[in-house]
Amino acid sequence: MLLALVAALAVPVAGAASADSAPADSAPAVSAPAGDAARGAELAALANCASCHTAAGGAPYAGGYALETPYGVFHGPNITQDPDHGIGGWTWPDFVDAMRRGRSPDGRHYYPAFPYPSYTKLHDDDLADLWAFVQTIAPVAQPSLDHALTRYRRRSVLGLWKLLELDRGALRDDPRLDAELNRGRYLVEAVAHCGECHTPRNGRGGRIDRKALAGSELPPEPGPNITPHEDALGGWTADDWEALLDLGILPDGDFVGGEMMGVVEHGTAVISAEDRRAIARWLMEGVAPQPP
Numbered sequence: 001m002l003l004a005l006v007a008a009l010a011v012p013v014a015g016a017a018s019a020d021s022a023p024a025d026s027a028p029a030v031s032a033p034a035g036d037a038a039r040g041a042e043l044a045a046l047a048n049c050a051s052c053h054t055a056a057g058g059a060p061y062a063g064g065y066a067l068e069t070p071y072g073v074f075h076g077p078n079i080t081q082d083p084d085h086g087i088g089g090w091t092w093p094d095f096v097d098a099m100r101r102g103r104s105p106d107g108r109h110y111y112p113a114f115p116y117p118s119y120t121k122l123h124d125d126d127l128a129d130l131w132a133f134v135q136t137i138a139p140v141a142q143p144s145l146d147h148a149l150t151r152y153r154r155r156s157v158l159g160l161w162k163l164l165e166l167d168r169g170a171l172r173d174d175p176r177l178d179a180e181l182n183r184g185r186y187l188v189e190a191v192a193h194c195g196e197c198h199t200p201r202n203g204r205g206g207r208i209d210r211k212a213l214a215g216s217e218l219p220p221e222p223g224p225n226i227t228p229h230e231d232a233l234g235g236w237t238a239d240d241w242e243a244l245l246d247l248g249i250l251p252d253g254d255f256v257g258g259e260m261m262g263v264v265e266h267g268t269a270v271i272s273a274e275d276r277r278a279i280a281r282w283l284m285e286g287v288a289p290q291p292p
């Protein structure tokens with residue numbers, strides 16, 4: 001029944017699917033481009049890959065972290081170079097397919113708990129750097145844990161989800177914005193995926209991007225409204241943003257809490273001051289104010 005629905009809907013939304021062939025979503029070259037592993041490590045830090053792929057006290061990237069969602073608990077898999085339990089046997093096209101299309105080498109759809117709906121926006125050269133970094137992760141022979149889901153246990157429904165919710169392909173610069181604002185937008189939307197925790201979601205669990213960063217109520221922790229609305233962060237200055245992104249300090253002197261501290265500690269605190277300024281400017285000037 002559900003499969004029939006997927007088949008029936010696949011026809012009218014074929015237009016969405018054909019966006020796949022847009023130039024920005026270039027087909028992966030078969031041989032890997034020469035990426036820079038050190039730059040890839042910085043991208044992985046801002047993208048927070050380690051947080052979901054490392055269990056508390058566990059080996060880096062060996063999986064086991066429990067991610068609580070309204071659909072049940074996801075376990076970040078082992079993405080070390082172990083050929084049996086990790087992704088040691090993957091090719092560059094396999095990696096591109098996972099990051100841009102949310103598709104595994106054997107054709108399964110990934111759950112968007114893996115934030116590929118943001119990572120799909122990564123530029124090709126950044127994906128190549130990430131791939132170079134991923135290949136330096138020491139192999140750990142530890143099996144990935146199964147997810148414990150209460151809804152959407154069957155991955156087949158994710159094909160329909162992707163047709164409706166996944167707007168895939170690298171983010172293109174907006175010619176109306178200067179270079180710093182384009183950089184800030186790219187870091188916020190693609191790499192740091194701030195919207196995955198701060199943008200409200202619809203009933204299907206897709207981000208409502210016209211209300212970008214207006215706040216999300218979802219577990220494990222609600223992400224507050226971080227738009228420049230007067231009742232949200234409209235009063236924040238460039239210095240306020242620098243204190244938050246570099247040190248995790250809020251204007252009232254408190255430290256930011258929960259998941260956000262990890263985003264700062266492993267991500268925004270370790271990037272360059274220029275990139276922090278670009279993020280801050282985008283959040284102050286580029287993002288539309290949204291009422292709480």
Ligand code: HEC
Nearest residue numbers: 047048049052074075076077079098104110111113114115
């Ligand atoms: C918010 C949590 C989260 C973050 C952040 C995250 N992932 Fe994942 N990732 C997951 C989950 C959950 C899965 C499993 C998805 C599934 O089973 O459908 C996954 C799956 C994967 C897979 C597929 C593994 C396999 O065995 O099929 C790869 C590769 C991967 N992630 C790489 C990355 C990289 C690289 C980053 C950083 C750029 C990253 N992930 C960031 C949660 C996350």
Ligand code: HEC
Nearest residue numbers: 192193194197221222223224226244256257258259260263
């Ligand atoms: C993994 C989820 C997650 C991601 C990704 C994330 N945040 Fe947060 N953020 C949170 C949560 C949860 C809080 C609330 C923390 C608290 O209760 O202290 C928060 C709080 C904040 C606050 C404080 C707001 C206030 O009114 O006190 C700011 C500012 C913020 N985040 C900005 C960002 C930016 C910018 C990004 C991207 C670079 C980002 N966040 C990415 C989860 C996230």
